[in-house]
Amino acid sequence: xxxxxxxxxxxxxxxxxxxxxxPVAEVKYxxxxxxxxxxxxxxxxxxxxxxxxxxxxxxxxxxxxxSAMPDVPFQGNIGPTLDGAADRWTEAELRGIVADAKHTFExxxxxxxxxTGPYIRQGDGYTGKGFEGTLPPILTAEQVxxxxxxxxxLKE
Amino acid sequence: xxRQGRTFLAAALAVCVAGAASxxxxxxxxxxxxxxxxxxxxxxxxxxVADALPEVLxxxxxxxxxxxxxxxxxxxxxxxxxxxxxLELWDTVDGSEGKSCASCHxxxxxxxxxxxxxxxxxxxxxxxxxxxxxxNDCRTNRMGADAWKWSGSEMTAMTGAISLQSRGMPMSVAIxxxxxxxWAKGKEMYYTRTGQLELSCANCHEDNYGNHIRADHLSQGxxxxxxxxxxKNAKLxxxxxxxxxxxxxxRAETYAEGSPEFRALExxxxxxxxxxxxxxxxxxx
Numbered sequence: 001x002x003x004x005x006x007x008x009x010x011x012x013x014x015x016x017x018x019x020x021x022x023p024v025a026e027v028k029y030x031x032x033x034x035x036x037x038x039x040x041x042x043x044x045x046x047x048x049x050x051x052x053x054x055x056x057x058x059x060x061x062x063x064x065x066x067s068a069m070p071d072v073p074f075q076g077n078i079g080p081t082l083d084g085a086a087d088r089w090t091e092a093e094l095r096g097i098v099a100d101a102k103h104t105f106e107x108x109x110x111x112x113x114x115x116t117g118p119y120i121r122q123g124d125g126y127t128g129k130g131f132e133g134t135l136p137p138i139l140t141a142e143q144v145x146x147x148x149x150x151x152x153x154l155k156e
Numbered sequence: 157x158x159r160q161g162r163t164f165l166a167a168a169l170a171v172c173v174a175g176a177a178s179x180x181x182x183x184x185x186x187x188x189x190x191x192x193x194x195x196x197x198x199x200x201x202x203x204x205v206a207d208a209l210p211e212v213l214x215x216x217x218x219x220x221x222x223x224x225x226x227x228x229x230x231x232x233x234x235x236x237x238x239x240x241x242x243l244e245l246w247d248t249v250d251g252s253e254g255k256s257c258a259s260c261h262x263x264x265x266x267x268x269x270x271x272x273x274x275x276x277x278x279x280x281x282x283x284x285x286x287x288x289x290x291x292n293d294c295r296t297n298r299m300g301a302d303a304w305k306w307s308g309s310e311m312t313a314m315t316g317a318i319s320l321q322s323r324g325m326p327m328s329v330a331i332x333x334x335x336x337x338x339w340a341k342g343k344e345m346y347y348t349r350t351g352q353l354e355l356s357c358a359n360c361h362e363d364n365y366g367n368h369i370r371a372d373h374l375s376q377g378x379x380x381x382x383x384x385x386x387x388k389n390a391k392l393x394x395x396x397x398x399x400x401x402x403x404x405x406x407r408a409e410t411y412a413e414g415s416p417e418f419r420a421l422e423x424x425x426x427x428x429x430x431x432x433x434x435x436x437x438x439x440x441x
Contacts, residue, residue: 111352
């Protein structure tokens with residue numbers, strides 16, 4: 001049953017028109033902002049919220065407080081709170097910050113989520129082992145769009 | 157221009173949040189062990205790190221009250237069980253030569269002061285050695301015994317027992333002469349942003365001590381408590397084991413425990429803690 005569902009989902013995905021997903025190397029930053037959706041489609045805010053709290057994915061709450069997520073324990077305070085982020089930044093700017101915040105904040109401690117390197121001593125996830133070849137970005141284009149869709153809801 | 161204004165706003169917000177969320181490191185608390193020995197947990201930085209840290213702070217100051225209390229009484233300090241094992245091993249004959257540590261060094265109190273000076277150049281002057289290297293050198297070359305694993309339970313028990321002999325002594329490593337290159341290499345490592353998360357030691361332990369990264373309350377990553385008893389692992393943890401975990405958390409390829417890289421890093425990090433009392437042996441979450 002589960003397998004059938006997964007197969008079904010895979011078929012649906014395959015059936016979608018090959019939407020123009022922007023590869024990492026072709027992303028255009030203008031003053032740190034990315035104008036166009038990386039998938040060519042709007043993201044899903046609910047899925048974005050999950051990406052943001054998952055340790056292996058965005059793990060944004062490791063460094064940011066998000067008051068709209070009161071159920072998520074132990075939110076960190078390395079970066080500014082994300083409350084009201086959409087009042088301070090446009091969607092395009094938020095997309096740029098999520099994809100690679102170093103274009104907006106020089107030397108930022110915030111990791112670059114839509115980047116493939118080069119990295120110094122790149123590892124295989126959190127295993128401590130090295131990784132040969134090109135690492136996929138931490139977040140997929142779709143996940144970046146999902147996170148952006150969530151962030152634009154953060155108005156005060 | 158606009159961009160700079162916003163960056164500044166973000167930075168200002170970051171400061172506000174950090175200030176509001178936690179007042180730690182704890183103020184006005186002293187680390188007094190067994191109601192008797194007062195340890196230095198705050199000290200002015202040595203010249204070599206004065207540009208990096210306004211004040212040098214022991215990791216103890218960043219721990220919660222219960223964890224701090226555990227370290228203040230040897231009956232409550234879970235590390236002392238391992239220390240007892242170490243004391244026993246000190247007197248235990250092992251290897252083809254029929255010797256124990258005590259056969260050559262006498263009472264373990266002869267090790268007083270050693271922890272505070274490590275890592276340091278070996279006698280031949282051609283390598284920088286951590287305590288584990290000195291111990292294994294005795295085991296293999298003088299006792300005819302097998303080397304212990306760097307972070308194995310015998311080794312951490314022994315480094316714990318030896319560190320205890322220096323309790324209360326100020327950390328003070330040599331960073332000149334032949335150690336200078338090692339120190340420079342360690343410093344470079346400390347500021348290099350590694351792994352897919354591109355984080356350096358300094359990002360967490362210099363720029364953000366006192367802040368929280370998820371549930372973790374960041375300290376300055378000092379070595380004064382090592383080997384520390386980690387409640388999470390329920391055992392003593394070596395310095396290099398801790399380094400490995402921190403590097404791994406940047407999604408990087410770690411270095412091996414005992415590697416020249418980690419020994420260089422150990423020297424540099426030790427120098428950042430100059431003046432802190434050796435805790436012999438700390439308790440951490």
